[in-house]
Amino acid sequence: MVETVARTSITDEAAAFRELYIKAYRWMVLARVLDEKFASLYRAGKMHGGVFLGKGQEALSVSIGISLQKSDIFAPLIRDSGGRLAFGEPVLDAVRTYLGSVLGPMRGRDGNVHRGRPREGLLPMISHLGAMIPVVNGTLIARRFKGIKDSVGATCIGEGATSTGAFHEALNQAAIEKLPLVLVVANNQYAYSTPSSRQFVCRSLVEKAAGYGVTGQAVEGTDLTECLQVVGAAVQRARTGGGPQLIVARLLRLCGHGEHDDAQYVDAKLKQSPLGRDCLTVAEEQLRQQGWAQATDLAAWRAAAVEQVEDTVAKVQREPAPDPYQETWHALQTSHLRELHDEL
Amino acid sequence: MSITYLEAIRLAQRRALTEDPRVYIYGQDVGAFGGAFKATKNLAEEFPGRVLDAPISEDAIIGSAVGAAIEGMRPIIEMQFADFSACGFNQVINQAATLHWRTQVPCPIVIRLPSGGTSGSGPFHSQSMETIYAHYPGLVVMTPATVEDAYSMLLEAVAIDDPVIFCEHKYLYYHLKAEKLPTEALPAGKARIARAGRDMTIVTYSAMLHESLAVAEEFASEGTEIEVVDLRTVKPLDTDTVMASVARTGRLLCVGESYPWGGVTAEVIARVACEGFGLLDAPPQRLNAKDTPVPYHPNLWAAHRPTARSIATAARNLLRT
Numbered sequence: 214m215v216e217t218v219a220r221t222s223i224t225d226e227a228a229a230f231r232e233l234y235i236k237a238y239r240w241m242v243l244a245r246v247l248d249e250k251f252a253s254l255y256r257a258g259k260m261h262g263g264v265f266l267g268k269g270q271e272a273l274s275v276s277i278g279i280s281l282q283k284s285d286i287f288a289p290l291i292r293d294s295g296g297r298l299a300f301g302e303p304v305l306d307a308v309r310t311y312l313g314s315v316l317g318p319m320r321g322r323d324g325n326v327h328r329g330r331p332r333e334g335l336l337p338m339i340s341h342l343g344a345m346i347p348v349v350n351g352t353l354i355a356r357r358f359k360g361i362k363d364s365v366g367a368t369c370i371g372e373g374a375t376s377t378g379a380f381h382e383a384l385n386q387a388a389i390e391k392l393p394l395v396l397v398v399a400n401n402q403y404a405y406s407t408p409s410s411r412q413f414v415c416r417s418l419v420e421k422a423a424g425y426g427v428t429g430q431a432v433e434g435t436d437l438t439e440c441l442q443v444v445g446a447a448v449q450r451a452r453t454g455g456g457p458q459l460i461v462a463r464l465l466r467l468c469g470h471g472e473h474d475d476a477q478y479v480d481a482k483l484k485q486s487p488l489g490r491d492c493l494t495v496a497e498e499q500l501r502q503q504g505w506a507q508a509t510d511l512a513a514w515r516a517a518a519v520e521q522v523e524d525t526v527a528k529v530q531r532e533p534a535p536d537p538y539q540e541t542w543h544a545l546q547t548s549h550l551r552e553l554h555d556e557l
Numbered sequence: 558m559s560i561t562y563l564e565a566i567r568l569a570q571r572r573a574l575t576e577d578p579r580v581y582i583y584g585q586d587v588g589a590f591g592g593a594f595k596a597t598k599n600l601a602e603e604f605p606g607r608v609l610d611a612p613i614s615e616d617a618i619i620g621s622a623v624g625a626a627i628e629g630m631r632p633i634i635e636m637q638f639a640d641f642s643a644c645g646f647n648q649v650i651n652q653a654a655t656l657h658w659r660t661q662v663p664c665p666i667v668i669r670l671p672s673g674g675t676s677g678s679g680p681f682h683s684q685s686m687e688t689i690y691a692h693y694p695g696l697v698v699m700t701p702a703t704v705e706d707a708y709s710m711l712l713e714a715v716a717i718d719d720p721v722i723f724c725e726h727k728y729l730y731y732h733l734k735a736e737k738l739p740t741e742a743l744p745a746g747k748a749r750i751a752r753a754g755r756d757m758t759i760v761t762y763s764a765m766l767h768e769s770l771a772v773a774e775e776f777a778s779e780g781t782e783i784e785v786v787d788l789r790t791v792k793p794l795d796t797d798t799v800m801a802s803v804a805r806t807g808r809l810l811c812v813g814e815s816y817p818w819g820g821v822t823a824e825v826i827a828r829v830a831c832e833g834f835g836l837l838d839a840p841p842q843r844l845n846a847k848d849t850p851v852p853y854h855p856n857l858w859a860a861h862r863p864t865a866r867s868i869a870t871a872a873r874n875l876l877r878t
Contacts, residue, residue, distance in 0.1 A: 323659045331627045331662045339651050347617040348652065351624020351632075358581065358607075358630060379647070382614035386621065389612060544658045544694035546718040550746050552793040 230441075231505050237279050237299070237441060238496050238506075239514050241271035244295035245493055246518040247304060250526060251311055255472045261313050262324050267292035269467030270399050272492035273432070275299045276440035277367050277397055280448040286352045286366035288336040288345040291326045292399065292466070293369055302328075302335055304525045314532040321535030336368075343370060343379030346396060350383055353392040365451045367395040373404025375421065376412055384457065388425045393451035395458045397444065399434060401466035402488070406478045419461040427457040434464030435488070437496040465489045560738060563730035565704045566596050566669070568738065569711035570633060574604045577631060580715060582608045583618060584635030584669075593637050594671055594730060615645030622666045623652045631665050631715055639670035639724065640684045653720040654695030663718035667711070672700075672724040673764055673814055674862055676855045683851035683858075685763070685815035690722040691792040691824075697721045698792040699745060702766035704735035706789055709742030717745065726764040733767075748795035750802065754782035757808035757875060759868070760799055760825050762788040765812045771865040772872055783872065791821045799825060800833050807838035810875050814862050817845035839878035844871045 248266040255264040267274055270292045278299025281287055287300045294307065309317025310328035319328050319337070329337030336352075338345050349366040356364045374380055375398060387394040398418055402409050415421065422429025428450060432443040440462070447458035465488045469476040483489055500506040506514075543551045560568070573580045582597055588610040591598035601608035611618045615636065622632040636642045642649065649668065656664040674683040691698045697719050701707045707725060714721035743749055751766060752773050759769045766787045773783040784802050788795065803809050809829055811822035822843040829841055846862045 319659060327659070329660070331656075331660050336624075336627070337660060339655070341647050341651055344616075344620060344647060344652060347620025347648070348624035348627070350617065351621030351626070352628045353624075354621055355625040355628030355630045358625075359628070378644075379616050379620070382612070382617035383620065385612060386614055386617040544654070545697065546657045546663045547697070549744070550697055550717070550719065550790075550793050 231503070233279065233441060234437065235500070235505060237272075237275045237437060238500060239518070240275045240279065240299040241295055241437070241493055241496060242515055243298055243304070243518040243521065244271050244275065246515065246522050247298075247307060248294050250522050252472050254311070254526070260311060260325075264311070264472040265291040265326050265470070266468045266472065267294045269465055269492060270401060270434065271295040272437040272440045272496060273397065273399055273434045273444070273462045273464065274369065276437070276444040277369065277395070279441070280445045281365060281367055284334065285364055286334045286336065286349055288338060288349050288366070288368035290338055290345070290369040290371065292371075292401075296369065297335070300335065301333075304521060305529070306330070308525045308529045309532070312526075312529050313534055314529050315535040316532050341379070342374035343377035343383065346370070346379060346383035346394075347386060349394060350387050350390065350392055353394060354390060363452055365393045365395060365448055367397065367448065369397045369399060371404055372398060372400040372402075372409050372412055372418060373407065374398075375418055384425045384427065384459065387457040388427050391456045393456070395444070395447050395451050395460065398459070398461045399464060400461055401464050402483060403466055403470075403476075403479060405470040405474070408480075417461060419459065422459040425457070425459070427459050428455060429459045429461070432460055432462045434462030435490045435492045435495055437492060438499065463488060464492070467491060559734040559736060560704055561731055562704045562707045562725070562733040563594060563596060565708035565735070565738065566711055566725055567598060567600070569708045570597060571600060571603070573631075573633065573712060573715045574600065574607060577715065579629060579631040580607070580633060581625075581630065582633045582635065583611050583622065585611050585613060585637045587611075587635050592635060594727065596635065596669070596671075615641055616648055619645040619648035619668065620652060622668075623648060623656060623664055626664045626666050627656070627662055632667070633715065634666060634668045636668060636670050638682050639672040639686045640681050642668065642670055642686060649690065649696070649720070649722070650693045654693045656695075657719065658695055664720050665715075665718045667714045667721045667723055669723045669725060671727050673726040673728055674851055674858060675728050676858055677853060678851070679853035680850035685724065685813075687722070687724045687791050688815050688820035691821065692819075695720065696792065697745065697790065698724065699790050700724045700763040701789065702726070702729070702763050702787050704733050705739040705742065709739050710745060710789065713742075713745050724763065728764045729767075743789065745790045746793045746795060748789055748798040749787045750784060750798070751787040752783070752785040754784035755806055756781045756783060757810060757872065758784045758786060758799075758802040758806045759810045759812055759872070760786045760788065760802070761812040762791055762821065763814065765814050765863060768863060768865045768868055769812055772868045775865070775869060776872065781876065788821070794821075794824060794828070796828050796832070799829065800836070803829055803833055804836045807836060808875055809837065809841040810868075810871055811841070811843040812863050812868055813843070813845050815846060817843075817848050820845065839875060842871055842875050844868060
């Protein structure tokens with residue numbers, strides 16, 4: 214009897230993981246398709262600014278978004294289309310912000326990856342690396358004040374941002390306050406063009422965790438299974454009082470810094486190494502090997518993603534752009550403290 | 558009973574903590590120690606868990622305040638010295654100042670900057686940062702010059718839904734006393750005629766108000782009436798009150814303790830020159846600190862910043878023009 218129960222629960226667990234894996238894979242596909250659409254719009258000259266892809270980082274990013282609850286805090290960075298979608302950001306928000314639609318959450322005032330809905334726990338990044346970490350800390354401090362106990366705050370950086378003072382200050386601050394912070398570092402080997410050998414010399418960035426007195430965990434960023442397990446466990450530890458969690462993923466950026474960058478500086482040997490595997494392909498192999506999906510399923514999921522992205526882009530392209538004559542041109546919320554420069 | 562400028566700041570924070578559960582104080586040494594200047598003395602004891610010592614991490618201190626504000630709190634941040642806010646500058650100008658404009662979510666934080674020179678403090682504990690912060694859209698910059706304003710404006714700063722840079726002058730902490738706390742006050746953004754006059758206008762703020770009032774007193778005994786305008790809030794700048802004063806007197810001298818290049822005095826003169834050129838009977842003048850870091854030795858320091866003596870000289874020259 215006992216044996217049966219145990220077997221059932223293992224089977225249940227396996228089924229649940231299979232379901233999670235498929236869900237995660239589908240977010241990865243949607244993110245990749247969305248990113249590819251942005252890239253093609255960029256090449257067609259339809260974008261107002263830069264385009265920044267998460268190619269090669271989808272497994273890691275999606276694992277973060279999917280491990281969080283709706284009521285948590287998430288501050289993604291530039292390569293987190295996948296994490297954003299899995300956390301609940303609508304494709305519509307992404308497309309509207311990239312295309313500068315006045316109906317988007319940033320209303321044309323900010324663009325591309327600088328989007329979010331702070332009231333819904335999705336914080337809009339600023340460009341200064343490491344700068345969002347203390348902001349997430351602050352949201353968690355506030356929730357502690359408000360007596361909200363089971364919230365987690367997650368944020369993403371690359372290995373380049375670990376060189377900033379903001380990273381150091383904020384991780385130390387989180388450790389002092391024992392905050393439920395999950396800080397995910399995607400070591401994608403290049404910060405823009407600078408190789409990680411010019412960024413740090415410790416063997417692995419995860420060694421830094423000990424210095425701050427927080428839990429550290431390394432993860433193979435190309436492997437969705439490992440990402441889901443490691444990130445999921447870290448989120449759970451943070452949620453149950455384990456304090457800040459530092460996760461360092463090894464992977465390779467499979468694109469330029471932005472679409473303006475051909476990334477010719479990326480070492481060919483790295484591309485050929487296991488680090489250079491495309492996490493999407495790795496996940497597809499896993500799905501087929503496990504018998505969790507057939508080629509027809511994969512094709513159907515991709516087609517569904519393409520349709521969703523194309524429909525959204527078509528809709529947003531018909532939406533109004535911001536009108537400078539309708540713009541209020543005030544940066545303050547408090548109306549009586551606004552200066553009326555037009556009258557000068 | 559007499560209340561110092563510093564005590565007014567402490568009492569305003571105490572009242573904010575009492576009346577608003579969203580308020581907390583975060584900064585270096587602000588907890589049990591009560592702050593480097595004792596502006597938070599006894600508050601940690603009176604409000605357990607709401608007055609928190611911070612590590613020496615200005616970026617993280619201010620960044621976390623923005624996050625807390627997003628979640629509906631109203632943090633009061635103490636920078637130990639205004640000078641050190643340079644280490645948290647990014648979070649102020651790029652995070653706090655842009656949040657509402659980008660997202661429509663307000664950022665009600667107060668950053669207290671113990672500002673300005675005191676004798677013997679040297680280059681890194683004496684600076685006035687109001688000009689720097691006033692430059693950026695999305696910030697309110699207050700520079701209270703009186704005990705009453707220190708109290709009422711700090712309370713207003715906490716209530717305002719925008720980030721407020723609260724430049725409190727260290728020289729005034731102990732030098733300035735009032736008999737009682739105010740029960741009503743001019744709102745932020747309104748300048749005050751600190752002394753009425755008809756012969757010339759001095760526009761000033763913070764500690765320089767008192768140097769300027771001393772000059773006005775001295776000139777009054779010689780039969781010259783100087784009108785002194787206390788800006789109170791440098792951003793927004795109350796151009797109307799300044800223009801009205803210049804319309805009455807025809808002569809303008811702006812006095813500020815910060816460095817001369819750009820800045821509040823330059824802004825006031827630019828506005829008067831652009832909008833009220835015809836009101837001027839003489840070229841507008843300004844007096845600032847010298848264009849060097851703030852010196853350590855009292856002899857040098859006294860000559861570096863404007864004083865009643867140098868203001869009087871500038872005023873006499875202007876009256877002769």
